[in-house]
Amino acid sequence: MQPIHELLARIRHDPEFGKAEFEIGHLDRFDGTTHRVAFREISFPADQRRVFEVLDDSGQARRIPFHRVREVYRDGRLIWRRPNKAAEPAGQAKDNPETPSASAS
Helix, strand or coil, X not given: CCCHHHHHHHHHHCHHHHCCCEEXXXXXXXXXXXXXXXXXXXXXXXXXXXXXXXXXXXXXXXXXXXHHEEEEEECCEEEEECCCHHHCCCCCCCCCCCXXXXXXX
């Protein structure tokens, strides 16, 4: 599976791939749910790698680390999902061939 930082870089820097509509599903660490946000509504701070910023409902910028990204959608279709390591035996984490990946675009 393609690492999330590589997929986000491709969305940002590959003009042909990046012209689609993307949504990022990130884990809310307080309520445990996945929140989807349009890619065009996030920004990437220059002073920190592996995070993006999104405005919350009150208008405050929140930094979301890449490890909390759970899903990526392209034109409404799921193209990437982080594997659920809790469902795999320790030390046995492998890519699931049924899990969509960015290469399946």
